[in-house]
Amino acid sequence: MTQTPVIKIALTHLVAKKRQTIVAMLGVTFGIAIFIFQAGLMSGFQAYFIEETVNSTANIRIFNEAEKNRKGIISKLNDDKNHWNVVQNQKPKDEQNKIKNGYQIISILERDPRVAGVSPFLGSQAIFKVGISQIAGRVSGVDIIKENILFDVSKNMKQGDITRLETIPNGIILGDGLADLLGAKMGDNIMVTSPLGVNLDMKIVGINHSGLTEVDKSRAYINIRNAQKLLQVDGSYITDINIKLKDFALSEELAKYYHAKFGFRAIDWKEANASVFSVFKIQNLVTYLIIISILIVSGFGIFNILMMIIYEKMPDIAILKAIGYKDSDIKKIFLTESLIIGILGGLLGLVIGFIMQKIVGNIRMDIKGFVSMEYLHFNSSPGFYVFAFVFGLIATSIAGYIPARKAGKVDAIDIIRSK
Numbered sequence: 001m002t003q004t005p006v007i008k009i010a011l012t013h014l015v016a017k018k019r020q021t022i023v024a025m026l027g028v029t030f031g032i033a034i035f036i037f038q039a040g041l042m043s044g045f046q047a048y049f050i051e052e053t054v055n056s057t058a059n060i061r062i063f064n065e066a067e068k069n070r071k072g073i074i075s076k077l078n079d080d081k082n083h084w085n086v087v088q089n090q091k092p093k094d095e096q097n098k099i100k101n102g103y104q105i106i107s108i109l110e111r112d113p114r115v116a117g118v119s120p121f122l123g124s125q126a127i128f129k130v131g132i133s134q135i136a137g138r139v140s141g142v143d144i145i146k147e148n149i150l151f152d153v154s155k156n157m158k159q160g161d162i163t164r165l166e167t168i169p170n171g172i173i174l175g176d177g178l179a180d181l182l183g184a185k186m187g188d189n190i191m192v193t194s195p196l197g198v199n200l201d202m203k204i205v206g207i208n209h210s211g212l213t214e215v216d217k218s219r220a221y222i223n224i225r226n227a228q229k230l231l232q233v234d235g236s237y238i239t240d241i242n243i244k245l246k247d248f249a250l251s252e253e254l255a256k257y258y259h260a261k262f263g264f265r266a267i268d269w270k271e272a273n274a275s276v277f278s279v280f281k282i283q284n285l286v287t288y289l290i291i292i293s294i295l296i297v298s299g300f301g302i303f304n305i306l307m308m309i310i311y312e313k314m315p316d317i318a319i320l321k322a323i324g325y326k327d328s329d330i331k332k333i334f335l336t337e338s339l340i341i342g343i344l345g346g347l348l349g350l351v352i353g354f355i356m357q358k359i360v361g362n363i364r365m366d367i368k369g370f371v372s373m374e375y376l377h378f379n380s381s382p383g384f385y386v387f388a389f390v391f392g393l394i395a396t397s398i399a400g401y402i403p404a405r406k407a408g409k410v411d412a413i414d415i416i417r418s419k
Contacts, residue, residue: 013333020308024341025344028341028395029345030349031392031395032345032389035349038290039388040378042284043381044377045376058244059251060242060245060254061243061266062262062265063099063240063264099264106118109243115246116149117146117244118146118150118241118242119146121142122142122228122237123139123141124141125138126138126220128178130183130184133181137217139219140220141223141224141226141230142222144162147221148162149244151244156208156209158208159186162206164205165205172203172220172221178216179204179207181217184204186207187203188203190204192222192230194231198231198232202222202226252271255268307403317330338400338401338404339393342397345392346392346393350389353385357380361378362375
């Protein structure tokens with residue numbers, strides 16, 4: 001039996017049940033459209049977050065991690081488990097977070113061909129005060145020229161110039177969120193107070209916007225020499241070494257290598273943002289579960305429609321078998337009907353999903369979350385469209401197989417006798 005009569009009969013059945021056919025087709029359409037929109041939104045946001053994170057934070061951070069569960073001196077002298085050591089009000093050792101020989105390590109890293117840039121860092125909690133406004137935040141003591149090589153700080157400057165941090169001895173660059181909280185503007189004087197109670201009067205020489213909301217609301221750049229003054233430490237004192245790689249995909253591997261080589265804790269950008277990536281995994285799981293549920297529901301719709309057509313077209317099936325159609329031909333007719341619903345619904349779903357992305361992507365949102373975004377970012381990867389269309393076809397094929405198999409087993413003689 002040629003394919004043309006099979007397709008014609010399948011189309012005739014579907015046209016005869018226009019309303020039910022459209023409902024089944026729309027189930028597939030909206031399932032695929034929502035998948036394209038939702039998956040594009042989630043992966044687009046994640047890709048944007050990763051890009052902002054990679055551009056705004058170190059690929060690898062080396063720092064001196066404080067020792068945990070440190071034994072007391074007396075316990076070290078007497079380690080007998082059957083002996084009790086009792087010390088009242090034992091004071092823990094005051095251990096600095098300084099990276100010893102930090103600038104020598106930087107010199108070694110700068111000669112590594114895999115490294116794009118290295119920057120020393122000295123961070124500390126601080127209180128920022130402008131007039132009566134007072135906000136807790138964090139100062140980042142940096143070599144601004146090296147910091148700019150790593151993170152392109154100059155690109156994110158809303159006001160001012162990064163070079164003024166070098167030319168003006170008491171200059172400070174505020175995150176735009178922190179500036180808003182303080183009500184501060186360019187040229188204002190600001191007092192910075194360290195945890196040790198050291199005060200520095202500084203002048204705002206720039207406003208920076210990194211795109212990471214929490215960072216912009218709390219961070220201020222100052223010259224590393226001023227950070228050392230705030231903490232009353234010597235000129236070799238740094239707490240972190242930030243590294244930018246030529247290929248950030250090597251971050252995890254090189255973090256382990258640098259930890260073994262230098263003896264200090266080294267973490268890559270993925271480990272530093274592990275909590276955020278765990279949220280992304282949950283988001284992806286929920287998205288796929290929603291789409292699968294929608295397509296399963298639409299599959300039941302296709303199943304019901306084809307079963308109704310089979311019961312209503314029993315006499316037609318008997319006639320087709322009487323004139324020479326085989327069981328396999330009858331099965332093909334109803335499988336073709338489910339595939340037609342899947343193909344038409346799938347193609348329409350792809351178009352609607354694409355249009356939804358374009359419309360919503362052009363609506364100004366001004367979102368403040370993990371990252372700041374004026375517009376939603378969508379991932380329009382062809383892979384999503386192929387996956388959605390193929391998954392839709394598989395769902396409709398499975399939904400149509402059972403009715404098609406039932407139709408193929410119908411006995412023409414029993415139908416005619418029942419009439």
